[in-house]
Amino acid sequence: MxxxxxxxxxxxxxxxxxxxxxxxxxxxxxxxxxxxxxxxxxxxxxxxxxxxxxxxxxxxxxxxxxxxxxxxxxxxxxxxxxxxxxxxxxxxxxxxxxxxxxxxxxxxxxxxxxxxxxxxxxxxxxxxxxxxxxxxxxxxxxxxxxxxxxxxxxxxxxxxxxxxxxxxxxxxxxxxVEPMKPRKTLIIGALGQLGRALQAEFPHADLVDLPAALGETSEPLVEQRAPASVVETAPQPLDITDPDQVAAWPWGEYGVVLNAAAYTNVDGAETAEGRRIAWAANAGAPATLARLGAEHGFTLVHFSSEYVFDGTVDPHTEDEPLSPLGVYAQTKAAGDVAVATTPRHYLLRTSWVIGEGKNFVRTMAHLAATDVSPSVVDDQVGRLTFTDELARATRHLLDIGADFGTYNLSNGGDPTSFAEIAKAVFALAGRSADEVTPVSTADYFAGKDLAPRPLRSTMDLSKIESTGFVPQDAMVALRDYLARYSAG
Incomplete structure (x- = not known):
């Protein structure tokens, strides 16, 4: 035998x-x-x-x-x-x-x-x-x-x-015989910052987007903001919170589903309307996708946030117990729990996402170009994550067939505060870094009705690095990003 x-x-x-x-x-x-x-x-x-x-x-x-x-x-x-x-x-x-x-x-x-x-x-x-x-x-x-x-x-x-x-x-x-084609890739939230980067990395993917009401965004705490970027019309709508639309979609055609859709308006989620939308988009939709993944056998890639932690641990590891502060954070944590139930999943937790569209770096670049001197919080510490780096990591995990599970992902290098990033943007724009005034989160919150933020957002990257992925230094990526932004 x-x-x-x-x-x-x-x-x-x-x-x-x-x-x-x-x-x-x-x-x-x-x-x-x-x-x-x-x-x-x-x-x-x-x-x-x-x-x-x-x-x-x-x-x-x-x-x-x-x-x-x-x-x-x-x-x-x-x-x-x-x-x-x-x-x-x-x-x-x-x-x-x-x-x-x-x-x-x-x-x-x-x-x-x-x-x-x-x-x-x-x-x-x-x-x-x-x-x-x-x-x-x-x-x-x-x-x-x-x-x-x-x-x-x-x-x-x-x-x-x-x-x-x-x-x-x-x-x-x-x-x-006509050869059998591989199962397709689907990008949900294709017109968001991350969705656009995923399109570049997965150029043959099918593209869908959530209704506009389910995809609002917010920025880190800063007193001046830039106008919102113009967003193109979604190629095809798919509301994952609508049972009829979900039932009609041909999920069996897909081998990979990339869920880049989320409601990320941290302060808006504290309102009655925002709370309902956030729970539907950030918790209900991932739960639906997890169920569909188990039923149809596709690999679900879901993108989460360091907001699922309260920011008292430094750095955050993949197995840290969830401890969300505000409503947005709670809905993201609920989504994480749901995604973990499907057999074939990659849950990528990231922080401070920067891509094509309205974001903190572009806001700072706009303020630097318009002679505005902002006050920016200096006690929230972490690393930027550029969307092309997040898309590259996604492709890496899928290509090598990495073990399914949760992975932290941000750009590499030393952790920085938002104020330090703002100063770097001003210096690269030819303005004095001293024109950015640091302010504590407590002082910034005074008299304002804002959702709580984690103060420590730095994530341990050793797990994804053990797969052979080497994150690019965040400050190097920042310089490259601003060079492209200025050229555009």
Missing amino acids: SDLSVETTRIPGLLVVRLPVHEDNRGWFKENWQRAKMTALGLPDFGPVQHNVSFNAHRGATRGVHTEPWDKFVSILSGRAFGAWVDMREGESFGQVVHIDLDPSTAVFVPRGVGNSYQALEDGTVYSYLVNDHWRPGQTYPALNLADPTVAIPWPIPLAQAEISEKDQTTPMLGE
């Missing part, structure tokens, strides 16, 4: 699993699917939802090559079979073939887009397969002729002597 093992093949993602079979005079027993042991050896945690069994009455029964739009875990429950798989996915491996003999000690993980076929080698062969989506009538998918000479599957029993369905006898040859 061999140990459980997982072997790679020349088709990317197609894995052969060797199963221990325990035999005695009564027969045999095996663990046909054992999630914990198999995923520890590299099998994807693909979340099967349906178990199908095919009984093949006679030797020579031959089925396939079928390319259903889901992952499969195939195995033999009784008898023997010859299994063959053809990569039908768009890409360099299109047309690649793998074939092996199957008995109860062998199983195969077949990723979406790889055609599956087999031939029974004994009467009464029972073929089993777990799938991670429900079969539905009317679904279409690529199929390949069993006799295609290009792939030249070496069937042990000649096809002329095999039992083949009429449908499988009329499927096209490889040159006539």
